Amino acid sequence: MNLDDFSDLIERPDGGVRRDAEERRERLAVPPGALGRLDELADWLAAAQGQVPVRPIERPRVVLFAADHGIAAEGVSGRAAGTAHELVRSVLDGRSPVSILAGRLGATVRIVDAGLDCEPELLPEDIVRHRVRRGSGRIHVEDALTVEEAEAALRLGMRIADEEADSGTDLVVLGDLSVGGTTIAATLVAALCGTDASVVTGRGGAPIDDLAWMRKCAAIRDALRRARPVLGDQVALLAAVGGTDVAAMTGFLLQCAVRRTPVILDGVVSAACGLVAQRAAFRAPDWWLAGQASGEPGQAKALDRMALNPVLDHGVTVGEGTGALLALPLVQAAAALAAELPERAVEQPTQ
Numbered sequence: 001m002n003l004d005d006f007s008d009l010i011e012r013p014d015g016g017v018r019r020d021a022e023e024r025r026e027r028l029a030v031p032p033g034a035l036g037r038l039d040e041l042a043d044w045l046a047a048a049q050g051q052v053p054v055r056p057i058e059r060p061r062v063v064l065f066a067a068d069h070g071i072a073a074e075g076v077s078g079r080a081a082g083t084a085h086e087l088v089r090s091v092l093d094g095r096s097p098v099s100i101l102a103g104r105l106g107a108t109v110r111i112v113d114a115g116l117d118c119e120p121e122l123l124p125e126d127i128v129r130h131r132v133r134r135g136s137g138r139i140h141v142e143d144a145l146t147v148e149e150a151e152a153a154l155r156l157g158m159r160i161a162d163e164e165a166d167s168g169t170d171l172v173v174l175g176d177l178s179v180g181g182t183t184i185a186a187t188l189v190a191a192l193c194g195t196d197a198s199v200v201t202g203r204g205g206a207p208i209d210d211l212a213w214m215r216k217c218a219a220i221r222d223a224l225r226r227a228r229p230v231l232g233d234q235v236a237l238l239a240a241v242g243g244t245d246v247a248a249m250t251g252f253l254l255q256c257a258v259r260r261t262p263v264i265l266d267g268v269v270s271a272a273c274g275l276v277a278q279r280a281a282f283r284a285p286d287w288w289l290a291g292q293a294s295g296e297p298g299q300a301k302a303l304d305r306m307a308l309n310p311v312l313d314h315g316v317t318v319g320e321g322t323g324a325l326l327a328l329p330l331v332q333a334a335a336a337l338a339a340e341l342p343e344r345a346v347e348q349p350t351q
Contacts, residue, residue, distance in 0.1 A: 001151045003234045003254065005282035008347040010257045010281045013047035018222070021046035024053065026250040028345045038309070041289070041331050042338035046286060047054055048262040049170075057332045061169040062105040062321050063160065064091065064096060066127075067115035067245035068342040069180030071223075076216040078206025079179045082135065087177040090309040091320065092317040098175065098320040105328055107173065112160055114153055115244030119166070130156055136243040139187060140222035143240050150239035150247050157251030161311045165259035172256060173291070173328060175321025176245055182296065183202065185272035187220045189298040192275050193305055200298035202268065234280050244275075249273040257284040264291040264331070265308070266324035267298035267317075275302045289331070291324030 010255055021043045033039070046054040058315060064089050072081035094103070102109050113128045116348050117135035120128040132153045134143040145153070157176040178184075186200040193200075196219035203213060223241045230236035240274040249343055250273045257277075265271055265288055290308040293300065294317055303310065311330055316323035334344050 001235055006254045010283045012283050012286050013049045016265060017050050017052055018043050018047035020052045028341045030341055038257035038334040045335055048135055055334045056335050057171050058327055059168050060171045061164060062102050062107050062109040062173045064111045064175045064176035064177050065245040065248050067112050067243050068113055068117035068135045069184055069243050070136050070182030071183050071219055074219055075212055076179050076183050076219055079202055082117040083161050084177055084179045085116050085122055095317050096320055097322045098325055101325050114248040116303035127281045129337050132244045139241040140219040144243050145239045147239045150235050150313040151248035154251035157248035158255040161252045161255035165261050172263045173324045174263050174270050175323050176269045177320060178245055181269045183216055184243050185245055185268045186298040187223045189302045190224055193301050197221040199302055202296035203279040213311055235278055246273055250276045253277045257287040262287055264289045264324040264327055266318055266321045267294040268290055268296035269298045271302035274306055294323055
């Protein structure tokens with residue numbers, strides 16, 4: 001598998017349509033600039049849809065990729081290793097922020113088990129049937145995946161993107177359900193941006209203390225020694241220091257761009273996947289919005305590299321796509337206003 005092939009498959013959102021949307025906005029009864037960033041969001045969505053006026057968002061979907069990461073056993077996470085299935089169960093039972101908000105905002109939630117470290121019988125079959133492997137390797141001393149597993153995970157993400165596009169999903173909110181995922185993400189961001197571990201290491205979704213943070217930095221520094229020799233090959237990089245969910249999300253983002261499906265990114269994990277995808281196809285980030293600033297330094301670094309400006313900054317660190325989902329009402333509002341506000345009356349010349 002060569003991810004560079006995506007560079008030829010992915011086109012930018014329609015620039016002509018975006019200009020048409022901007023010109024129509026200038027004719028609306030509301031003064032230009034009065035709606036602030038909502039104008040920009042509406043123009044982005046119109047270009048992605050390829051039409052003016054923009055269509056309302058009718059079938060938003062939250063897609064969450066779930067996995068456990070072996071590095072969590074090194075004491076780098078606020079959660080115990082191998083417990084990501086508990087996060088999945090919380091979403092399924094309606095006890096998590098993302099499931100509560102999704103119900104309120106009219107979005108459905110799909111969970112994909114890419115690599116949970118639990119018995120499949122603990123979760124519904126439609127979630128676990130996609131699993132590539134159980135857990136992943138400890139990236140500071142061993143590969144997370146084999147190259148074959150990384151390719152399988154990438155293809156899984158591509159397949160899920162096709163399924164969503166074929167089913168009529170018109171906007172995706174992308175997130176993860178993982179334990180150890182922020183360590184993986186920070187490693188990828190540091191490797192791709194050429195920075196030291198301390199620059200990108202945050203406290204994670206379940207905040208860790210100073211000692212755990214130092215262990216996390218050390219693990220990322222060791223993992224970077226293994227990542228740098230394979231920076232020129234995205235698949236090898238994901239195999240060395242990624243994970244099944246990260247590889248699947250990377251494939252998902254790339255294929256969503258191919259299928260012209262707009263995506264709202266959540267936190268540092270989805271941002272790191274976007275950074276890997278951008279390395280393969282430089283036009284791909286034009287199809288994404290950064291839903292929120294999570295406060296993770298690795299996310300800020302990745303978003304800056306992709307020139308994505310977060311829609312919200314409320315300090316939401318819970319993960320699970322929650323912060324990105326909070327941006328959904330703003331995108332829906334932008335689309336509704338752009339489509340339904342009347343145009344200014346044209347003054348008739350006096351005789």
